[in-house]
Each structure stands twice: as structure tokens, then as C-alpha cells.
Amino acid sequence: MTSDQIRQVILEILERIAPDEDLTDLDDVRPFREQMELDSMDFLDIVMELRKMYRIQIPEEDYSNLNTMAGTVEYLLPRLKDVAVGA
Amino acid sequence: MSVQDRIVITGIGLTSPNGNSLAEFRQNLLDGKSGVVNYETRYIGPVLAGVCNFDELRYQKKKDIRRGTRAGSIAVYCANEAVRDSGLNWPSVARDRVGVYIGITEHGNVETENEIYEISKFQYDTKVWSHHHNPRTVANNAAGEVTLNMGITGPHLTLGAACAAGNAGFIQAAQMLRLDEVDIAIAGGVSESIRTFGIFASFSAQGALATHEDPTKACRPFDINRNGIVVAEGGGICTVERLPDALARGAKIYAEIIGYAMNSDARDFVLPDANRQAECMQLAMKRAKINADQIDIVSSHATATEQGDIEEASALRRIFGDSKAVINNTKSFIGHAMGAAGALEMLGNLPSFDDGIAHATINLDDVDPRCALPNLVINQPRELGNVSCILNNSFGMLGINSVVILRKFVG
Numbered sequence: 001m002t003s004d005q006i007r008q009v010i011l012e013i014l015e016r017i018a019p020d021e022d023l024t025d026l027d028d029v030r031p032f033r034e035q036m037e038l039d040s041m042d043f044l045d046i047v048m049e050l051r052k053m054y055r056i057q058i059p060e061e062d063y064s065n066l067n068t069m070a071g072t073v074e075y076l077l078p079r080l081k082d083v084a085v086g087a
Numbered sequence: 088m089s090v091q092d093r094i095v096i097t098g099i100g101l102t103s104p105n106g107n108s109l110a111e112f113r114q115n116l117l118d119g120k121s122g123v124v125n126y127e128t129r130y131i132g133p134v135l136a137g138v139c140n141f142d143e144l145r146y147q148k149k150k151d152i153r154r155g156t157r158a159g160s161i162a163v164y165c166a167n168e169a170v171r172d173s174g175l176n177w178p179s180v181a182r183d184r185v186g187v188y189i190g191i192t193e194h195g196n197v198e199t200e201n202e203i204y205e206i207s208k209f210q211y212d213t214k215v216w217s218h219h220h221n222p223r224t225v226a227n228n229a230a231g232e233v234t235l236n237m238g239i240t241g242p243h244l245t246l247g248a249a250c251a252a253g254n255a256g257f258i259q260a261a262q263m264l265r266l267d268e269v270d271i272a273i274a275g276g277v278s279e280s281i282r283t284f285g286i287f288a289s290f291s292a293q294g295a296l297a298t299h300e301d302p303t304k305a306c307r308p309f310d311i312n313r314n315g316i317v318v319a320e321g322g323g324i325c326t327v328e329r330l331p332d333a334l335a336r337g338a339k340i341y342a343e344i345i346g347y348a349m350n351s352d353a354r355d356f357v358l359p360d361a362n363r364q365a366e367c368m369q370l371a372m373k374r375a376k377i378n379a380d381q382i383d384i385v386s387s388h389a390t391a392t393e394q395g396d397i398e399e400a401s402a403l404r405r406i407f408g409d410s411k412a413v414i415n416n417t418k419s420f421i422g423h424a425m426g427a428a429g430a431l432e433m434l435g436n437l438p439s440f441d442d443g444i445a446h447a448t449i450n451l452d453d454v455d456p457r458c459a460l461p462n463l464v465i466n467q468p469r470e471l472g473n474v475s476c477i478l479n480n481s482f483g484m485l486g487i488n489s490v491v492i493l494r495k496f497v498g
Contacts, residue, residue: 019149041154044218052215 001080006073009053009085010046017045028069050076054083091329094261095496096437097338098173098326100165103431104137104319104421108168112431113438115420116446117468121303122421123317128284129204131291135302136281137319137422146236156198156223157279157320159232161427162189165324166233166273173326174338175271177237186269187230187243188259189324190252190276192425192483194245195224196283229277241269249483250388251349252276253323253429254491258347260327270332275324278425282320286425290316293357295392306423307450308389308416309396309458316390317422323430334498342437342493345476346375352486358394361401364488368406368478371490381476382412382492384445386432388480389416389458390423399480400458412478413462413469416448429481433491439474440495 001009007028014023014032021036032038046066050056056079058066065075099109104122106112115122126136143152143160146167152160166187170177202220209215222228230243242263248255253276260272280286290296297315299305307313325341333340348370352360372378385407389396403414417432418424424431439445447464454463477493 017150017153019153037150041218048215048217052209057214 001083001085003073003077005085006076006080007069010069010072013046013049016049017042026069031067032069033067054080056080090331092265093330094264094344095328095330095333096325096341096344097328097333098169098171098175099341099434100168100172101321101323101431101434102139102141102161102164103321103424104139107139107141109434109438112435116417116435117444119447119449119466120420121449122319123302123305125302126281128287129200130284131287134287135297135299135305135317137317137321137424138281139320151236154219155232156228157282158191158194158229158277161277161279161320161322162229162233162324163236165275165277165322166237169273169324169326170237175326180271182238183240184270185239185241186260186263186272187233187239188246188256188263188272188274189230189233190246190248190254190256190426190429191229192249192252192278192280194226194228194247196285197279198223200283200285233273239273248489249485249487250423250425250428251481251483251487251489252426253431253433254347254479254481254489255349256430257325257327257344257491258349258489261344261347264327264329270328272327273324274327275322275430276426276428277322277324278320278427280320280425281318286318290318297391304450306391306419308387308391308419308448309400309454309460309463310391310451311453311455313391313396313455315392319422319424321421321424321427321431323427323434340496340498342440343496344491345494346371346377346492347490348374349487349489352488354486357484359398359482360486361398361405363486364399364402364480364482365405367488367490368402368480371478371492375492377476377492379406379410379412382407382410382478383471383474384436384439384477385412385414386436386477386479387414387416388428388482390418396455397457399482400460403460408461411462413445413464413471414460415445415464419449419451429479429489429491432481433477433479433493436477436479437493439471439477443470443472443474445469445471445474
């Protein structure tokens, strides 16, 4: 998957777990929590969705890499580089 | 009894398979309109059920609905509707003096089944079991979701009382108000049970799940051709207050709770016991300081099972056989709303204090002689004139019985 494809996957996950939010103008370098209502249980939903979709295990010590869209994409890129979209 | 111990209902919120407000529900009960429909369940396929269709987003965000439970959503909707109906100036209400007491038949089955279904798609890998499972399945879920939604910081309990639960919510409310634990109780019962296949499968295995080619005719309490329960979802929740508080704020008073009782059969896991049911009704009337002749309407619990209807009819004949009380049944319209049943059945009858009419029990074409009752309101509503007292029966598995008696409030 490319960076753009990963970004799109994360965006779709966010739309599912925060269905009341308008994510059109999401700033990739600002923390998610500054731009939307996202508590710890929601954050775990992101981790869970990635686990379900790509069988990727994200250890708790790595959670801080997922604070922003840019950080999330950067963290996931090497881990999903051999994964096809929709796999 | 001290005036402080007099307990009244001041606001009503409900969702039933045939109405999302008291006015709509009542009209459909008078019009004989059923809310039972064909329904698809996971694993089983087509069944019959009472399904609610209320505006979930009136009081919740999409995210709240996703995170919580159906029981929670029903409770949140009904509680908000009740408070709105009560005329309480909610922003100025001391939230630490509000208690939430909601009866429920079972909880956690829906959410657990959903999770097991989900992990089945991942070869039962428990690592994809949701972190939302525990807050969704704790037994206080429905009442807890109400407190979260409404900013209530007083006590909350979801009362597990099988199908006697709707009454149990009101009884708990009356007791807590009398103990001065709270100033306002948000009380009643809810059910999400149609969302679990297990309820249907278990009743089916027991030979107690209704079938009929016409869903609206499937629930047939006291009829010779009844063949079981129609499971329903729903909720009925009220604001309940001490009489002086309600009078002081000029509240509309729907009714006074003048008596109640709960007891246990101590006999069987599923079979009811007419003797204990009769004792429960007698105890409620004793506490209300009235006798059977003063009851105008008996809202029966009958679920359209073989033995259940026979037992309740036996208990009713014993107590009301020679009285003026008429007997009706709400399940015949909406099915068995489980934890909400007692509450919805009480509330559906409550407008008779104003209109003087007893709604019927429908689908009663051929009364089972073993269920014969002198004053059954059969298929058509009956004009009674003045209605002063309603007795509401609600019974459940493991032999739990509850009775609430309401009296028309005359200021």
C-alpha cells in the first residue's frame, strides 16, 4: 500500500468510529484529538480495526506514533508495504 | 401514610412496537392496531417480533449509539421523553438527587452474541474481541447510559427481574423516594431482547414461541389457539416524585402509585404459580388499603403460553371473580416486551383515568375454558365511565412476581 492508500484507509476507519465528525479538513500534522472527539476507547478502535483488516499487531508502546494522520501513515507504511488495498 | 410518602407519576416516555409516544400508543391500543411484524434473526431466520422504530438520534449522537447498546438507546430515548413531558426545568434540577431505576429481563446476550459472531469471522481469534464488550454488558448498562446522557450523578440501577422487571423499576423508585434517597426518580423498564437469537431459540426449544401466518394475530393470550410468546423490544420510563414536590411545582400528575408488591414462587424455573401470584396481588391491595371491588382495570401479564395463561387466569378468578374489575392484555398488541412489558402495559392503560375506556385484549376469538374470566375485555374496547384504580401484573421466570396499583389523582 502507498502512503495515500494508507491515509484513505485511516480516514475510513475514523469515519466509522466517529460518525458525527466532519473530517473534510483534517490536518495531517495536528493530533487527531485536537481536531475531533476521540477518547481512549475510540483510539483503541483504530488499533482494533487495523488488527481486523490487516492482522497487524500494534504494541502499546507504539501508540504514540498514531497521534496524527502523518505519524500514523509513516508508522504503518513499512508494515503495510506488501499488503494490497482491501486485503 | 404521611403525605411525603405519597408517590406520583409526573412524566412519561415510551417506545413500543405500535407507538413512540403515550398518545400514539394509546390510540393504537384503542384501535386494535398490532405492532407485531415478520423479523429476521441471525442463525434462526424468520420469526415474529415486536420491533420499535423511534428516532434514535433525537437524544444521542451516532457515536453514542455505536458505542452503547440498544437497551441503552431505548432507555435514553424514553428517559429524555419522560423528563421533557414532566415539565421539569431540567437545567436547574439537582442531578445528584435524581435516581435512575430501570427494570430489565436480561442483559448482555445481544452484545456477547455479536462479539462471538464477529470473532467467528477471524477463526475465533480473541484478540479481535472488542474493548467495548465490558461497558456494554455490565448489568447496570441501560440505567448507566441514561446517567451519562443526562448528566445525572445520583444513584442508578438496572434491576434484573425477568419479566416482572417493568413494575420492579417503579417499585424501586417509590421506595427510594420514600427513603429520601432521591427527589426525582427516572424509572420503568426496557428490553432489547429481539436482538439476541438466543431468546427466540430458547423459547422455541421450550415449545413456547408463537407462530402464525399473520404476525398481527400471533399473540393470543387466553385464546384456545394460542401457541406461545411473541418477543418484543421497547421501553417505558416515567419521572416519579413525592406528591408534595409535584404539587409545589404545579406538575401534571398522571397517577399515584398507591400499592405494590413483589414475591417469589420458590417452586419452578419457568412454570408460574397461581397461588403466589394471587398472594402478590392481595399484598399490593393490602398495602394500598383497598379491596378487589375498588379495582376497575386489571392489566394482565398473560403471555399466551399454555400454562402461564391458565395459572394467571386461576389467580385472577380467585381475586376478581366476583368483582367489577375488567381484565385486558397489552401483549396481544405488541408481544412480550420483556423488561419493558410491565411498564408499557401499565402506561397503555393509564389514559383510562381520563377517557374512561379499557382497551381490549385482541386476537381472542375462542376463549380457552381454562382461562375463562368474567370480565375480559375481548377484541373491542369497553366504556367504563369513571376509572379510579388500575392493577398491573408482571411475572417472570424463576418465579418472580410484581404488582403495581395506580390510582387516579384528584387534586
